[in-house]
Every structure is written in structure tokens, then in C-alpha cells.
Amino acid sequence: MSDAPPIFSDDISIDLNSDEYFMSEALKEAMKAHKMEEVPVGAVIVSEGQIIGRGYNQVETLKDATAHAEMLALTAAQESLGDWRLSECDLFVTKEPCPMCAGAIVHCRIRDLVYGCSSPKDGAAGGGFINLLEQPTLNHRTEIRSGVLADQSAQILRDFFRAARVKSKRVDDQENQINV
Template sequence: MLIRDDEQGMRAALREAEVSAEQNEVPIGCVIVHEGLIVGRGHNQTEGLQDATAHAEIVAIGAASSTLASWRLHECTMYVTLEPCAMCAGAIVLARVGRLVYGAEDPKAGACGSVLDVIHEPRLNHRVEITTGVLADECGAPLKAFFQRKRREAAEKLEPGHA
């Protein structure tokens, strides 16, 4: 599939987020595009792999680096459904991703301007172009539903008589 614009790229990332949700993972998805082609895909796999680093962005960076046979992704655009955390923002800078597009802001752990601003840290040697808010509502809805369900399940376990 040829990615022609940011909305199309984000829709591909949303499909990856659906895979996360189906696997009972936090529904975050990511794709990396080079010259209009998806060269890396990722979705959260932290629970399934029992690996705290298995975030969508990290998985996608590994896949793109393998596809392109280079860890330098300066000619690539990353589409991710949620603002990256500090770990992922650091990896984006280290991988030299040229452009980052994210959907929903993360007011609790976002590291691209919401809580921290790792991406724009002046002491780092790479600058990432950022576009925010692409399909923000569509990107935020699965996350909201996921955490509402998790809270409901936790409350049900606390109810008297629950097995």
C-alpha cells in the first residue's frame, strides 16, 4: 500500500493498534514509511513478550531498520497513534527518524511536548520534524475504551462474591 498523506499513514498505524487490542495489549500502533512504502510496523507487545521495551515504536524501528538495512531512518516518517513516551522518544532521536506524526497527546507520559520534550532537547544531535493531532479522536478512542474496560474488570474482581 502506498502512503500518500498523513491521514493514510495514521490509518495504517490505527490498524496496528487494533492488533494490540485483539491481544489485550494497550492499543497503540505504529508504522514507518520510506518513499511512500511501509517499511516497519509495530504494535504494543509488552504483556505478550513480558518485555517493558516492546512498545509499538521500538518494534517498528527494529522492523524498519531491518528492512532498510540501516539504523539511520532520517528519510523516514513515523506514524504512531499516541504521543511517544520518554523511552520511545529517545529511540526516535537515536534512530534519526526524520519526521514524527502522532495522533493523540499523552498528558500522563508524553515526551514530545506534553509532559517532557525529549524530541526537542537542545543537547541532542538530531532534530525531528513533528506533526501532531492527526486523527487524534480516532487514535484516542481505543485507548479510552481499553482503560475503561480494565478499570471495570478490576472493580468487578473487588466485588464481594466474585470468584
């Protein structure tokens, strides 16, 4: 699974202050996770046009269920600014955040969330089963933009899980041969 798929063709031109540019940076983070055989999700946090926090899934590597890309990027951004409040910051992440990450996004007061592909099973930002970021009872609501580089974001996940299933099937086949 360490051979990560290409994300972009060489002929793409990207404005360095666009959602696509920052999402491409999040995809680079996702590639790091892919190379480590982690679920390939990546995130960057932007303040005043500059990336101040990066993260990629490291749940298996760190043996920490909270080591999602968003959580690690939020921590890096807070350290960069010296403040837990990220109200002038935008988060770009390749996959729709889960409830844990959505809760952290609200508590950190992220201004805008931009995500690539939706996550129907566990998404908590409007594309999945719930939208925690715009709940009227919360003290902060985050604006949401979705579908930015969605095809690339979804493809890296599909490739990862396809390879994991193939690897799992090979292990099952080997075990079945032993148990005959």
C-alpha cells in the same frame, strides 16, 4: 476486551500518501494490540511513501517492558533497510511517544514524527511533560506533527481502559463476595 471498537466509518476517503492514510495504518496496528488485550498503540514507519516497518504494543505478550509499538516498528524498519539510521523515514504512531521511545526516535534519526493523541502524563514529544525530540543539545531533532486522527486514536485508548476498569471492578466485586 477483545471486541475492538470501529475506527472509521465506511464513508471516509483517504489520500494514500497523506498523514491520515499512514495514521489509519497505525490505527490498524493498534487494533491488533487491542485484540491481544495490550494497550492499543500502533505505529508504522514510512520511507519514500512505503511502509517499511510496523509495530503494536506487545509488552504483556512478550513480557518485555521495551516492546512498545514504536520500538518494534523501528526495529522492523532497520531490518528492512539494513541500517540503524532512519534519517529519511517518518514515524506515525497513534499516541505520543514516551521518553524511552522518544530517545530511540532521536537515536535512529527519524525525520518526522506524526502522532495521533497527546499523552499528558508520560508524553515526550511536546504534548506531554517534556519534548525530547527537539532538545537543542541533541545531535538530531525530529520534526513533530500532532493531532492526526487524534479522536480515533484517543477513543481506542479510552475504550480499552474503560473495559479494563470494568473487568477489574468485576474481579474486585467477586473477591469481596468471597471475603464476606
